[in-house]
Amino acid sequence: MKAGRVRRTMLYSLTLPYLIVGMVVIIYFGYRCYAQIHFMNQKFEEEDQNVLSKAARELDYLIDDMNQLTLEIELNDRLMRPLNIGINRDGEDNYHIAMACRELQGIKKFNNLIEDVFVYYRKSNLFLRGIGIGDEYRIWNDYSENQVIPFDQWKGNLSIQDFFGTLISVGDAIYYIKTVPFNDEEENCNIIIKINEKRFSENINSFTVENEREIVIVDPSFEIIKTNYHLDESLLNDVQAFLTTSEEKKWTDTSKIKQSEEEYVITYIHEDEEKPYYVIVSKLSQVRKQQTYVLLMYVNGIVVLGILLLYGLHLMEKNYKDIRQVAERLMKASGKEMKKGDSELDYINLAINGMEEIIQNQEDMVVDHCVRRAIYGLIENGDKNYKQLLKNETIMCNGLNIIAIFENMAGRNNEVKEIKLNLFIIENVLKDVLDGQMKYRVIPLCDWEIVILSRETTEGETYDDIKKRLQNVRNYLKESLELDYAVSMSDEVLGIGQLSSAYRDAVRAIETARIVGDGHVISSRTLQDNTDLLDEMDTYEKRLENMIRSGQYEKAVGTMNTLLNQAFKETAVSPETGKIVILNLIKLVNRLKKEYGCAGRLNAMVILKHGGSVHEIRENLDIEIRQLCEYYTADESETRREQIKQYVSEHYSDINLNVAMIAEAFNLNATYLSRYFKEETGENLLSYVNRYRIEQAKKLLDTTDETVTVIASQTGFINIASLIRTFKKYEGITPGQYKEKQLLKS
Template structure:
């Protein structure tokens, strides 16, 4: 079977790959149409099956509900009867009788038995009524009197139930409900159902009575109309059969736990075959009313629906298959004749198995495709060639033997006006187009395309413009406009640059810097305008990035001129800066550096090379300071080499100034944070002496002065000048540091720790600890 299936699978794969003829496509289409009624038949089958199943379940549920209502009505009648019996005057009065019965009590028992006989006769649903009086241990029935032991011999909840458990049931304070019990009958125990309810005494602390109604189990299912091959049974929570239309002693086919819902239906397997059970739950007793049917009987009507559906599907296949074959043959003949005619007349070979429509389409459109492809390639190369031509035009590298107007015509460039200017756009930050992977190159190309289109569109409002990419971060736009005054030309070009930068910033979060040349006349002035724009862009080192730089603002455009008076960084200024940094005076150091930079920068223009020379000189000065302030054993001195590397990566004076100020802050912070280490070796010896003798209770300033042959006041003053804190505070902090380590454990008490760190008075230890730590030693131990 598996080999046959694999063979058919391979055949279908070959058919799909090798035969793409239109006849196969039509056949699949017709088969798809043929599948519609089959699918509809399947849907109708499913819907009908659900309807039939729902009707069967509804009929079964209806039978169960009728049975439930009939039985529950009988149970309600029993509960109403129990209320009536408990209100009987003689029955209620006998509760006060004690164990020693008098003659009048015996007469009352006779009267109560007659009353019970009347109640039983009025309700044929009952087998008997018993009243158990706890005070007198008396059980009264309609025809006899007994005690609890005799009742135990007659009625039990289970056959082997101990008498003590039997008595414990009647000793409950509140009794009301249905129970399955066994009744002794001819030395055999017969199962039945009992309803029990207690009768309360009107006297406080007086034991009451218990009414027992024995229900005739054979009459529970009298009104149940079970199917011919089905069975109806009643199950309690312990899976005991209360009543059944079948064998009441047989094990139930379904368990109570298999039916968790209030009502429903389930199918299961038994030793005799599969069964289907419909069930509902009594709202009074909680018992399950179950009706079981053989699965074959339950599915009988469904099988009829299934057979009808199969017959309809077969008819669809037979009739539809014949119609499909006839339509295929009739519709394919014209296509086949057209293909043969085209193959013969045009000399084009048609491969059998190929798609006829595709063959016709390819034959008719191949010429159009070739034409479009050729046109696309020409346009693609034209764009590349035009970009290359514009780059050479800006740089003045064109061949002199070819007239410019001919080159313009060849590359579809139109310059109808006499005025020419160049706008350079530099990408400072790529914004949304920034990527750290291989997509960055594609993103840059896309951003260049976007900027070029935007600047051309903005400029087109008043002039002709052509944008070209120069490198990864720089684009140039040639603007051809009417000759105008300098102010008008400046305003119009400024508008173009500003609108372009604003649009790109708003939509792509890309920051641009624009450099604008002066107005030039004629095509030969394009090279001059480009040079002016390049010189203006170089000035971004001083002006900063993100703005618009006009070449006309550069003092006549001489970007290589030097500031009057020459380069300013005299030896005196360097020595003054070194002295200020060594003292750690950050504000004065920044002010002096700012003054030196301003004296060089404010006289425009200020070249990039001059700025780097100045910044490297300032960094070299700070490198000298590092050598002078370096302290042995303190590795956190600022790295001057790394600072120079970061300075080399800066592209504007503002960035250089920021790197210089950062280095000044690090050096001044280093000086201020390590002043104590600039002292003489005596301070280190004092600190070591305190660390060695902190546990000595006699350790104080006088003891340290004697150890170093100095007066206490002098050594205290010297220590504070170099260490930044008093000697007494240093002693206390050293002792408290060791105390905190001991407090983290549970080995020593607070008093013992006080002595171990040099405090002979625990109160003094508490006071000093709270002064420096904010909490007491005991609280510190709890927190840690």
């Protein structure tokens, strides 16, 4: 096929949508990249606002708690009485100061960030603390151990007058100071609340650890109250300058500062004029790195997508060439020629039509092959791969099918001529017997001839009618042609996809037909797993075993015949159930032969494979049962019973004496021994052992002065509790009560 002669309709119809989809995906990736970067900027700003709002809220809670504390102090009369006390104090003044100190000790601090509370009385120049009183030098010494701050600066900061309350930073310490009452005279005091520096720093840092931000708290006069350890001094000055030079004070604002090749974003919150500024400083490099990573990721994705797009176009062109080569080979094989102006699809259709003509000439061979695949479960109903191949077998594909298996009981040597002859014979007999009522197909498979019977609906002949026709085929082969066949048939299934299920049913039925060997067609519909029969099997086996042991040959054979008739004549059991019945009988015979030391055990595998029908297996088992019955007599049973009782009387004092020990002594099965003893004596063997031990214990209680503990060990009980429990079970009283009763009688 020349390239110039063929219109590339298929190639263009595939390439154009492929390119459009590729471009749409690339544009979508670009849009997602832009949206992601925009989202990161927005999220960065929202995180700053959220962190600041959280910090402001926590500090506002602290200030509210401190205002509540100052209000409680202001309303306390005892704490306000020292306001009028001067520097020179008498005894009554000292009493009022002591009472104020005691009241200050009981003041609730409201917040875990409050470290200490003390009051500075301006008129008396006196500092009052919960732990005592002291002048200003003592307070300064107490709070200046770890600070390098002059006394004058310290006192000046703590003695300011602020009637609204303010946070100040004195060295590394933070104080909240409020002057009460509200007047400008000397008769007022400063309530000074010291904030725990360590806890306050931990609280501030907890808001910034995750996002690596720096928080700065600035008072309304633009003096820095607190910052975390991340911020250096030069950047701190820039922040302070930004707040100082800001012309318009908004509730919140954002600005950028560039310092040492690093760009920062400054965001602050200032709720009212009396409250501090809450400032957060964030490095833009953090979000820039994330945005760069996202941008690189999306760019790399677009590049990879573009490469895949180009590679896909290359593969499409290559595959297109391969399709053309395949089509050319098909055209050459079918002998068709292209017409000028045809497209690739026309080219392929011509090739397929040519192949269909070739397949049609070999239809029988293909159909047989397809049927075999269907039997093996490799074809499903509606399988498009076989729809064209089986287009002339619509009844088999969509209708009702029955599989019948014909097995030559004489066997065959699998020569081609013999197989063809058998197929020819069965096909012609089926043609005469079915008389056009059903379609059929006969194929050889394994050692069988498989017949597939097909019809469209269930109207007309019933399933039993079809079974009778197959029985007629089997009878004709047997009587007229002397060909002994075992025949089985499956249940009806719908469609070719269910042939595997029908085949399995027919195989199970042919196994039963081979075992029964009575010349009837076995239907899988009548097979039963017959779990009830398996449940009754134990009863039949026990009855058979008892009759063999008692030497009742006639009854034993009758029981075996009843079981086999129920399994194979009264009910058509499944081959699995039939095999279980036969195997259990063989197992019982072998166990009894081993018990009596008889030679020549039966081989179950050989019997099932080469033993013939049930009638032949029954005859073999009949011979074995006769031999076993001769080994067993009633006198022998009486002797063994007495031997067991004698063994118990000799070993009752052994604590290990049990059914298994006795069975081992007599070389018997423990389960059989227990069942045998109960059937012979009417009493459980273990119960007999315990009762015998109790009788011996009673004798020792009557004739000796031994303790119950000693008697328990002498009579085979593991401990005294076991003796008492068993004694009371059989006698109704304890050993001690029994001994007292005997003493009273004597």
